[in-house]
Amino acid sequence: MDRHGKHDGDPVLERFHFLVNAPALFNAVATAVEVRIFHFLAEHPRSGFEEIRVHTEMPAHQLRVLLQAVCTTGLLRREDGRYLNSDVAGDLLASDNEDSWGHVIVGWKEVYYPAFVHMTKALKAGTNLALDSYPGDEPTLYQRLSRNSELEAVFHRAMSAFTLQSVDALVEREEFASVRRLLDVGGGDGTTSARLVARHPELVSTVFDMPSVSKLGEDKAAAAYPDRVELHPGDIFNDAFPVGADAVLFSHVLEIFSEDQILGLMKKAYDSLPEGGKVFVYGYNVSDDETTGIFGARLGLYFNVLASGQGMAYPARDYEKWLCQVGFDDVKTVTGLPYEHGLTLGVK
Ligand SMILES: C[S@@+](CC[C@H](N)C(=O)[O-])C[C@H]1O[C@@H](n2cnc3c(N)ncnc32)[C@H](O)[C@@H]1O
Incomplete structure (x- = not known):
């Protein structure tokens, strides 16, 4: 049995894998906050890639990398090639309210x-x-x-x-x-x-x-x-x-x-x-x-x-x-x- 198989289904392993990638993913989410992707999708749900690119003014390749990273967290979803906020992102990250x-x-x-x-x-x-x-x-x-x-x-x-x-x-x-x-x-x-x-x-x-x-x-x-x-x-x-x-x-x-x-x-x-x-x-x-x-x-x-x-x-x-x-x-x-x-x- 390989090393991974040995711990199959062990929540500690699952958490370990998330944890070792978390610093990068945390920063990706912070960037998405700073370029206001969650705000934009709250106002324009189901936007296409090109609309988000125009909004963020980011080069297409770099935006592709960023969106993929944030999608892996579940905070953004991609359906039929269009992007939308998860319920959590919509509630926690898409406003400038004092408690955002x-x-x-x-x-x-x-x-x-x-x-x-x-x-x-x-x-x-x-x-x-x-x-x-x-x-x-x-x-x-x-x-x-x-x-x-x-x-x-x-x-x-x-x-x-x-x-x-x-x-x-x-x-x-x-x-x-x-x-x-x-x-x-x-x-x-x-x-x-x-x-x-x-x-x-x-x-x-x-x-x-x-x-x-x-x-x-x-x-x-x-x-x-x-x-x-x-x-x-x-x-x-x-x-x-x-x-x-x-x-x-x-x-x-x-x-x-x-x-x-x-x-x-x-x-x-x-x-x-x-x-x-x-x-x-x-x-x-x-x-x-x-x-x-x-x-x-x-x-x-x-x-x-x-x-x-x-x-x-x-x-x-x-x-x-x-x-x-x-x-x-x-x-x-x-x-x-x-x-x-x-x-x-x-x-x-
Ligand atoms: C973690 S914050 C808590 C703020 C607030 N009580 C709350 O629950 O959000 C700690 C606060 O202690 C204040 N503080 C730390 N050392 C201090 C000191 N020597 N004299 C006065 N305030 C201090 C900080 O400026 C900061 O506002």
């Missing part, structure tokens, strides 16, 4: 994936060596991006679009119904806070993030909800947490950092809250045995190779242990939320 996966793919292509060529060296060195490609001496990507406003905008557009894929599970939590003043630590451009105040009419939120990121929020969340989303520019480690909140949210933030830094941030949250105040830790959780979670896996690698040199999509039990350690009670986790998310809660 197109923004995510461009962000990952520009920022995440170039960094991964440094993975072996970075993991062995125990530091985020890929950050050397970005000017500056600050220890995290978030800080260094503030020197490149164009790339910072691409990065936050991607982050916001990716957050929107999973934000509903957070926004719909009944625990927010009793919150009046939220502190959204590392709240980015305010995408999550905007969704929360839209859903909970009594809620006002303060978004605490770096000054360059707060600037992005001025045109977005704070512009949409001028009286209910407030921006608080600063450094979450070096500056005090603003007072007056009855709940603190860490959404996709703690996982960037080390245990010591997380304990420090949780303690600041605890100290800033009144008795009965709540803490919410929302984000990716790998499984407790640390064997599953592909979104979490990608994130952990990205943090360690590029973003911060530490952190991971910690299992929920780590967050529970740390919240208890700094003094929170009634600590529990809501597991199984979409996109490998969990919500760990505690009360002061």
